[in-house]
Amino acid sequence: MSRSASNPVLTDKVIASLxxxxxxxxxxxxxxxxxxxxxxxxxxxxxxxELLESLNISEDEEAEIFGAVDALGMSLLDETGAPEQxxxxxKAMPTQNNEETVPLDDSLAxxxxxxxxxxxxxxxxxxxxxxxxxxxxxxxxxxxxxxxxGIELDADQRKELQRTVRRGQNAKESLVNGNMRLVISIARKxxxxxxxMDLMDLIQEGAIGLMKAADKFDYRRNIHFSTYATWWIRHxxxxxxxxxxxxxxxPVYMIGVIxxxxxxxxxxxxxxxxxxxxxxxxxxxxxxxxxxxxxxERYIDKVKTALxxxxxxxxxxxxxxxxxxPDAAAFGEFIADQSDFSHPELIAERHFFLKEIDxxxxxxxxxxxxxxxxxxxxxxxxxxxLDEIGREFRVSKERIRQIETSALAKLRTPRLARPxxxxxxxxxxxxxxxxxxxxxxxxxxxxx
Numbered sequence: 001m002s003r004s005a006s007n008p009v010l011t012d013k014v015i016a017s018l019x020x021x022x023x024x025x026x027x028x029x030x031x032x033x034x035x036x037x038x039x040x041x042x043x044x045x046x047x048x049x050e051l052l053e054s055l056n057i058s059e060d061e062e063a064e065i066f067g068a069v070d071a072l073g074m075s076l077l078d079e080t081g082a083p084e085q086x087x088x089x090x091k092a093m094p095t096q097n098n099e100e101t102v103p104l105d106d107s108l109a110x111x112x113x114x115x116x117x118x119x120x121x122x123x124x125x126x127x128x129x130x131x132x133x134x135x136x137x138x139x140x141x142x143x144x145x146x147x148x149x150g151i152e153l154d155a156d157q158r159k160e161l162q163r164t165v166r167r168g169q170n171a172k173e174s175l176v177n178g179n180m181r182l183v184i185s186i187a188r189k190x191x192x193x194x195x196x197m198d199l200m201d202l203i204q205e206g207a208i209g210l211m212k213a214a215d216k217f218d219y220r221r222n223i224h225f226s227t228y229a230t231w232w233i234r235h236x237x238x239x240x241x242x243x244x245x246x247x248x249x250x251p252v253y254m255i256g257v258i259x260x261x262x263x264x265x266x267x268x269x270x271x272x273x274x275x276x277x278x279x280x281x282x283x284x285x286x287x288x289x290x291x292x293x294x295x296x297e298r299y300i301d302k303v304k305t306a307l308x309x310x311x312x313x314x315x316x317x318x319x320x321x322x323x324x325x326p327d328a329a330a331f332g333e334f335i336a337d338q339s340d341f342s343h344p345e346l347i348a349e350r351h352f353f354l355k356e357i358d359x360x361x362x363x364x365x366x367x368x369x370x371x372x373x374x375x376x377x378x379x380x381x382x383x384x385x386l387d388e389i390g391r392e393f394r395v396s397k398e399r400i401r402q403i404e405t406s407a408l409a410k411l412r413t414p415r416l417a418r419p420x421x422x423x424x425x426x427x428x429x430x431x432x433x434x435x436x437x438x439x440x441x442x443x444x445x446x447x448x
Contacts, residue, residue: 010035018071019221020064027055030065034072042075045234050263053256060216063231070227108200112184121178123224129171130219136168175214175225176207182226183210186233190241197244202237209236250309257281257306277303354378360416367393368407375404 010031015021024031033051037043048069052062069076121129139161146153153161187202213229242255250258264280265272272280278299279288288296318332357378361369374392377383386397386404393400411417 010038019067019218019223020061021068023055023057023061023065024068030055034068037069037074038072041073042077043069044077045230049234050260062235063213063216063228066231067221067223067228070223071221076227076230111200111203115177115180115184118174118177118180120181121175121225125178126175126225127219129175130217130225132171133168133175133214136165136171139164139168172211172214176210179210179226179229180207182229183207183233186230187237190234190237197241201244202240205240206233206237209233212236254306254309257302258310261303261306261310274300274303274307360411363416364407364410368403368410371400371403372407372411 010024012025015024015031018024024034030051033048034043048065049062052065066076143153143158143161143165145151183203183206187199187206190202191199209232210229213225213232216232217225217228219225243249260281261277264277268276268280278296279285281303282288282291282296282299288299291299318335319330321328322331322334361372361378364372371389371393373379374384374389375386386400390397390400
C-alpha cells in the first residue's frame with residue numbers, strides 16, 4: 001500500500017535539498033524525529049534541542065537543523081505547546097500597563113521604546129540586507145588581501161570598497177535592530193528560568209545570539225531568518241543562564257545530565273533509585289543489559305555526581321532565619337565555633353607557650369634551633385620534610401636526622417623540658433621513646 005500525500009516520506013532526495021542534510025543522513029534518530037514532525041506538522045523545540053545535544057554535533061549544524069524544520073513547513077512549538085514566532089506588532093512589547101509582564105525600569109523602558117521604532121524586515125527585505133552584508137564581507141576581504149600583499153588600489157576603487165563595507169555594516173545593524181522583538185519575546189519566556197539575572201541581561205545575551213545568526217544566515221536557502229535566529233537566541237540565553245545564574249557554577253555537560261534526570265523523574269511520577277535513574281539514562285533496560293559492570297558503575301557514578309551537584313547549587317546564608325517567625329534565630333547560631341578565637345583562654349595559653357618555646361630553642365646551637373623550627377613548622381605552621389631541610393642546609397637527609405635527634409635529646413633534659421611539661425606530649429608527642437632522659441651533666445657530651 002502506498003503512503004498518502006498527507007504522510008510524506010523523508011527520502012534521501014528530500015533530505016539532500018535541506019540545510020544540515022549531512023547531519024540528518026548520518027543520524028537515524030534525528031531522521032525519525034523529523035519524519036514524525038512532518039506527519040504532525042509541528043516540532044517541539046525543547047525536545048529537538050535535547051536530541052541535538054545528545055548527538056554531539058556543532059552549534060552551526062544544530063542551527064541548520066532548525067532551518068531544515070522551517071524548510072519542511074513544520075511549526076516550531078515552545079515547551080508549553082505555543083508557536084514560536086517573531087512578534088509582528090507592538091503588542092508583544094512589554095509595557096507598564098500589562099500586569100503579566102516583568103516590571104520595567106527607566107533604562108529598559110527606553111530601550112523597548114527604541115526597539116519598537118524599527119520596522120520588522122519582510123522576507124524580501126531580509127534577502128536584500130543579507131546580500132549587502134555579503135557584498136560588504138567580500139569588499140572587506142579584498143581590502144585586507146590588498147594590504148597583506150602590498151597592492152596599491154586605485155583611489156576610486158578603494159573608496160567604493162569602503163562604501164560597500166559600510167553598507168554591509170549598516171545592513172547588519174538594520175537586520176539585527178529589526179529582529180530585536182524576537183530577542184525580547186524569547187527573553188521574556190526565559191526569565192522564569194533564572195533567579196539572579198534580570199530581563200535586560202537576558203536581552204543582551206540574546207542580542208549576541210541574534211548577531212551570530214545574522215553573520216551565519218544563508219539567504220539562498222528557503223528558510224525564514226526568524227526561525228534560524230530563534231535557535232541562536234535561545235542557545236545564547238540558555239548558556240548564559242547556565243553559566244552565570246548559579247552561585248556555584250556547574251559544568252555545562254553536567255547541566256544536560258541533570259536536565260535529563262529531572263525529565264526521567266517527571267515521566268516516572270515517583271521517586272527513583274540511583275540505579276533506576278542510571279538505567280533510564282543509559283537508554284533503557286535493553287541498553288543497560290549490554291553494558292559491562294564497569295560501564296554500569298560509570299552511569300551510577302554519573303547519576304550520583306549529578307544529584308549531588310543539583311543539591312549544592314544554592315548556598316544557604318548563615319544569617320537566613322530558621323523559621324518564618326519574626327524572632328527566629330539564624331542558622332549560623334546553631335553552628336558551633338570550632339576556632340581558637342571562641343576560647344580566649346586558649347589564645348592566651350598558646351601565646352605564652354610559644355614564647356616559652358622560643359626561649360628554650362634559643363639555648364640550642366643556631367643550626368639545631370633552625371632545624372627544629374623547620375621540622376615542626378614553628379615559624380609558619382608548615383612542617384618540613386628532612387629532604388627539604390637538607391636542601392636548605394646543603395647537607396644530606398641523614399645528617400639533618402642526626403641534628404634533629406641531638407636537638408630533641410637536649411630538649412628532653414629536665415632543665416629544658418620542665419617548663420613546658422604540660423604541653424610536651426601535644427607538641428612533641430612523636431619523639432622516639434628509646435631516647436633516655438639526659439641529665440644536665442650529659443649536655444656537653446652530645447654532638448651538636
